[in-house]
Amino acid sequence: MNEAISIKDLYFSYNSNIQILKNINLTINHNEVFGLLGPNGAGKTTLLECVQGVRNGYTGNIIVNGLDVRKDSDQIKPLIGVQFQSNSYFDYIRVDELFEFFAILYNMKITENEIKDLLNKVNMQEHKRSYVNKLSGGQKQRVSIALSILNKPQVLFLDEPTTGLDPNSRKDLWNIIKDIRKEGTTIILTTHYMEEVEALCDNVCFINNGSIYTVGKPEEIIENANLNSFIKIGLIADSDVQYLESCPTVETIKKEEDFFYLYTKDIRKTIDYINKLEDEKRITTTSINIQKANLEDVFLNMTGSVLKV
Ligand SMILES: Nc1ncnc2c1ncn2[C@@H]1O[C@H](COP(=O)(O)OP(=O)(O)OP(=O)(O)O)[C@@H](O)[C@H]1O
Ligand SMILES: [Mg+2]
Incomplete structure (x- = not known):
């Protein structure tokens, strides 16, 4: 089975009168970087949350690594890593304490060396003892990506990982994402940046007003559009x-x-x-x-x- 995620006939609404996601059908392969593209309010974060098992009340079926999100969410949670679109970590906590806290949430033990390795991956080794409120926006993004891979996830969700970063920091993060992918992780990311898609994504999906317009390889989508x-x-x-x-x-x-x-x-x-x-x-x-x-x-x-x- 080459499917990491399969979504069939998904509909979702926060309240009954407005459909936020409509007739979503998607397949995401193992070890690919899959991009979700769409304007503000398109439904990208909502779709990620449904797949992560955070949102209930959808109709249709979502399968992650062969497990049904609705029925097997306890088994799925250890397999996935999530980097949220907005992070609000405790201000007066150190970076290493944050890792220890997240490890507890995952029911794991984490050693000093493991924290060091994770921080190395995102070039933040020097900030192990820094307080989170003293980090810049880009440094917090790096920490949040390192936290999202703490449990060595098979599927990683990155929700606008580079929004608000300067071009150099953005490129640094692309390299970090490529390295994570090399380890065999499937990555689903949302973005508003075309250059990010070109640098990272094997396949992308256009979503607007909760509906999918097209899915495919970026170059094929351009070719087929025949513009x-x-x-x-x-x-x-x-x-x-x-x-x-x-x-x-x-x-x-x-x-x-x-x-x-x-x-x-x-x-x-x-x-x-x-x-x-x-x-x-x-x-x-x-x-x-x-x-x-x-x-x-x-x-x-x-x-x-x-x-x-
Ligand atoms: N908790 C919520 N309760 C009610 N409506 C919500 C909630 N979260 C999002 N929405 C609505 O769902 C729609 C999709 O929002 P979503 O956050 O999924 O968009 P998005 O594509 O991630 O946008 P962005 O690019 O701005 O992050 C929007 O119309 C939004 O107002
Ligand atoms: Mg969003």
Whole structure:
């Protein structure tokens, strides 16, 4: 069985009149990094909470590592790790005490060395004795990721792990997440950042208003969306544009300043055609730049919503 998580026909509402999650069907494979993408209020955190067994009252079925979340939640809890979207830890507790406290919650014993190893993983070894309220936002995020893997989970949930971090800290955390994945962990993360998806995710799911719009590999989603991409091209002689107009895969041509913008759904055929024109009609280009649709464009096109809110 290659499925770490299987969600079938899931519906959920906090109160009976508003459906928050509708007809969710998803399969997440072992050892993949799976991204949940959607604007604020889409239902990402709620969906994670249903899978974690925190939310009751859903209809449908959720299976984690072959166990039914509704019936076997006691067996599932030791198998999963959770990093919450907002962390409010006790202010006057030291980092090492926090690990000891979490170990108690997991019914585990944790040694000094184990705490050191966990802090090493997130480059926080020097802060073992720091008080939590003296840590920066990024340092707290690192601690919370280390806490989420304290029980060596098979499935790890990261809810916007890098929101609010500067670009360097974000990249550091990506490396930490990649290392955790190398140890065989399945990771489900929510994010608003496309670069994060590109750096980490094998598969992603677009969610908006509680419904799934699409699931797949990021590059396939972009490919299948078949959105207009454009080619920005400079010509020695502007009059040569007449040849470009005859290209069957070009839908529109716009001129702005010194460049022509060729809108097309088939970049490759259009470039081939331009190359042919260069050979046969002797047109000369000064530059050719390809601008492809990204996941953000696809999301907007599919849902009418922007990802970053
Ligand atoms: N405890 C709650 N009680 C009632 N409604 C809630 C509760 N938590 C969330 N909601 C509602 O459920 C919807 C989905 O919220 P959720 O937190 O799952 O969104 P999200 O996709 O995680 O958003 P964000 O990107 O802002 O974190 C929202 O309309 C929200 O107002
Ligand atoms: Mg959320």
